[in-house]
Amino acid sequence: MSSPSAKVLIMRGLFDENPVFRLALSLCPAVAVTTSLKNGLLLGVAVFCVQVLSSVSASVLKPFINPRIRLPLFVLIVALWVSAVDMILAAYFPAIYAQVGLYVKLIVAFAIILSRMELFASKNPIWPSTLDGIGMGLGFLLAMILTGSLRELVGSGSILGITIIPTKPLLLAVLPAGGFFTIGLIMALFNWIDLMRGKKLSSGGGAHG
Amino acid sequence: MSTTSATSDSHNCTTCPQHAACGRQEQKAPGSSPPSAMDMVKIALGLAFACAISALILGWVYMKTEPVKEKNLKAREETMIRALLGLDEGAKIFEIRRYLSMKDGRAEIGYLTPRFLIEFSDTGEKIGLNELPENLQKPSATEDEKDRFALEKMHRPDRPDARYIGRFFVGKKDGKLAGYIVEGSTLGFKNQIRFFLALESDMTVRGVEVVEHEEDPGLGAEIIQKYFKNQFVGRSSDTISHLEVVREPLPPDWRKALEAIGEIPADEWIGLHEADLAKHPNIYAITGSTISSTAVTNGVKRTMQNFQRRLALLAPYMKEALP
Numbered sequence: 001m002s003s004p005s006a007k008v009l010i011m012r013g014l015f016d017e018n019p020v021f022r023l024a025l026s027l028c029p030a031v032a033v034t035t036s037l038k039n040g041l042l043l044g045v046a047v048f049c050v051q052v053l054s055s056v057s058a059s060v061l062k063p064f065i066n067p068r069i070r071l072p073l074f075v076l077i078v079a080l081w082v083s084a085v086d087m088i089l090a091a092y093f094p095a096i097y098a099q100v101g102l103y104v105k106l107i108v109a110f111a112i113i114l115s116r117m118e119l120f121a122s123k124n125p126i127w128p129s130t131l132d133g134i135g136m137g138l139g140f141l142l143a144m145i146l147t148g149s150l151r152e153l154v155g156s157g158s159i160l161g162i163t164i165i166p167t168k169p170l171l172l173a174v175l176p177a178g179g180f181f182t183i184g185l186i187m188a189l190f191n192w193i194d195l196m197r198g199k200k201l202s203s204g205g206g207a208h209g
Numbered sequence: 210m211s212t213t214s215a216t217s218d219s220h221n222c223t224t225c226p227q228h229a230a231c232g233r234q235e236q237k238a239p240g241s242s243p244p245s246a247m248d249m250v251k252i253a254l255g256l257a258f259a260c261a262i263s264a265l266i267l268g269w270v271y272m273k274t275e276p277v278k279e280k281n282l283k284a285r286e287e288t289m290i291r292a293l294l295g296l297d298e299g300a301k302i303f304e305i306r307r308y309l310s311m312k313d314g315r316a317e318i319g320y321l322t323p324r325f326l327i328e329f330s331d332t333g334e335k336i337g338l339n340e341l342p343e344n345l346q347k348p349s350a351t352e353d354e355k356d357r358f359a360l361e362k363m364h365r366p367d368r369p370d371a372r373y374i375g376r377f378f379v380g381k382k383d384g385k386l387a388g389y390i391v392e393g394s395t396l397g398f399k400n401q402i403r404f405f406l407a408l409e410s411d412m413t414v415r416g417v418e419v420v421e422h423e424e425d426p427g428l429g430a431e432i433i434q435k436y437f438k439n440q441f442v443g444r445s446s447d448t449i450s451h452l453e454v455v456r457e458p459l460p461p462d463w464r465k466a467l468e469a470i471g472e473i474p475a476d477e478w479i480g481l482h483e484a485d486l487a488k489h490p491n492i493y494a495i496t497g498s499t500i501s502s503t504a505v506t507n508g509v510k511r512t513m514q515n516f517q518r519r520l521a522l523l524a525p526y527m528k529e530a531l532p
Contacts, residue, residue: 068244069252073259080263084270091274094281102426 006131013135019112020143020183021190026110030143031179033103037160040148041141042100043107046085048137050107051116053081055133058121065122074117075108082107112136143186151182286405286420290378290390293407293416295474300382302390303531306355307519310363310371319371320523321359322530328363333522337362346532377516379531386410391516395508397422398429398500406512407475412446415475417509429501437495437502439467441509443479443486449513452492454503459493 004012019025026047034040057077065073086104090097097104107113116136121129149159155174157165172178244252290302308319316331324346328337339362345355356373364371380387389408394401400423407415417438424430431437436459444452466485470478479486494502523530 064255066248066252066255068248069256072256076259076263080266083267087267087270087274087278091277091281094278094285102423 004128009128009131010135010138013132013137013139014142015139015190017136018139018143018190019136020140020147021187023112023115024187025112025115026140027180027183029103029106029110030147030183031176033100034144034148034151034179034182035174036152036156037145037148039099040144042096043103044141044144046089046100046104047107047110047113047140047144048134049085050078050081050110051113051137051140052130052133054078054113055116055121055129055136056126057081058117059124059126059129062122070122071114071118074114074122077117078110078113079108112140143183146186147179147182150186151178154178154182289405289418289420290380290407293390293405293418294380294388295415295476296380296382296387300380300387303379303381304376305379305523305530306352306359306376307374308356308359308363308371309374310360317363319359319363320519320530321355322526323532325526325530326359326362327523327526327530329522335526338526377519379527381531388415389516389520391512392420393508393512395504395511397424397432397504398498399423402432402501402504402508404505404508406441406509406516408513408516409476412513412517413479414441414444414449414509414513416470417441417505419505424498424501429495429498431495431498432501432505435468435470436464437493438505439470440489440492442467442470442475443482446513446517448490449510452490452506452510454494454499454506455491456494456499458496460489463489463493 013019015022017023020027020030029043033043054074054077058074061073061077082105085107086101089104090101116132120132124132151173153159153164154170155168155172155178157163157168170178173182287302291297291300294300294302296302303323306321308321310317310319317328317336318331319326319328319337321341324341326337326339326341327335328339330336341358344350345358360371360373376392378390378392380390388410391406391408392403393406394403396402401421402419402424403421405418405420407417409415419433419438422430422432424432441449441452463485466482473481492502492506
């Protein structure tokens with residue numbers, strides 16, 4: 001099986017199969033964290049690191065992994081990288097960690113990471129797996145940035161804590177329900193762009209090859 | 210499930226009770242047949258090996274990051290303490306650590322000041338006074354070294370259960386007492402809330418700062434907000450013991466005044482707002498988080514009470530105990 005080109009792999013994670021807006025995975029932390037752009041950005045970067053490291057590890061180790069225990073081993077790999085990222089963030093970025101520390105630990109349970117390891121990295125060579133990890137990580141980061149900035153702007157009238165609109169236009173946006181509304185609206189926007197470009201709507205699930 | 214479904218592409222071998230009939234053996238689905246004993250041993254060894262490698266990597270990362278983390282925490286505590294007491298870099302802050310040792314069901318308490326280890330019996334009698342060795346009197350001495358010294362001194366061979374139980378800080382500026390910081394903790398909604406209680410030398414509260422907590426964001430986590438934690442500022446030890454938590458909305462003008470602490474130094478603020486403090490004798494609970502609010506209030510009350518008792522015990526030795 002020949003692997004798709006680097007551009008295709010990365011664009012797929014960013015747009016065609018964006019983990020949040022296309023696959024609707026990891027919505028819970030996405031909603032919980034994106035009350036401000038800063039928080040979203042930080043979790044996005046943490047997920048990006050864990051996704052790339054985990055995809056690469058799964059791809060490197062796949063000749064040694066007994067298929068019967070691949071899922072426990074994948075979980076172990078994710079847990080390993082999450083713990084490492086968690087400790088490094090806590091040590092070198094204490095101010096940031098104070099904000100997102102709670103959610104960094106939750107990355108262990110992110111469906112998107114395990115799903116990319118199982119669907120892609122365990123079947124593909126190292127380089128495409130790395131690109132796939134980068135693409136999906138960037139896709140999640142993009143989702144965090146879009147949702148975070150939109151919610152912060154609409155809910156608190158600011159971006160990165162800098163006031164843009166002196167009032168709070170719609171407080172609902174920073175509440176949990178507002179998170180789902182925002183993500184839903186961006187999802188609709190993604191679908192609309194696809195329709196405009198004359199593409200068939202994707203039904204989600206994630207590419208296998 | 211009938212065998213006719215075997216032709217469908219979506220059919221999954223592992224769920225088929227008669228999978229020999231489903232005609233898809235070439236795709237050996239994992240878990241389709243029980244592994245042999247040899248396989249099981251291999252799998253178990255493989256998993257154990259993977260866990261061991263992961264543990265090694267994590268251990269290495271921990272060893273590299275832990276000292277940095279400790280240093281950050283110490284630096285953060287130090288800035289917090291100075292800010293709470295309104296002290297600049299010129300002022301001195303002394304740590305006093307407390308140890309408990311049990312013998313035949315009788316408690317002995319040890320206080321480690323920068324110069325002495327003072328031991329008291331459970332009735333409050335002084336039973337020992339040891340001067341610290343030179344190297345422990347230096348500011349570079351670590352907590353571990355101090356703990357080891359104190360516990361070795363208190364822990365004679367028959368006392369294996371001596372341990373560190375808490376600490377407080379004494380601030381001094383130009384040789385004069387500039388206040389205390391007492392570390393306290395209280396059980397919050399789920400986990401312990403660790404906080405610093407800052408006191409003037411006359412036991413008036415200068416401030417409360419939450420150091421560590423795991424309350425829910427948006428609800429209990431509001432205890433770190435000025436409008437809640439600053440409600441304790443300016444209360445005397447007597448009013449603290451009568452504080453109650455009320456479930457009433459925080460009046461907006463009072464909230465505004467509370468949020469100004471920090472811009473105005475706490476002692477000045479107290480002088481300006483004596484009438485307001487009398488007008489608002491209680492703690493307004495955080496909306497939706499009465500448990501967290503009550504937890505902090507009770508923690509502050511208890512810490513205050515215990516600290517006054519301890520300070521009374523230590524008072525005669527304080528002068529010589531601090532350099």
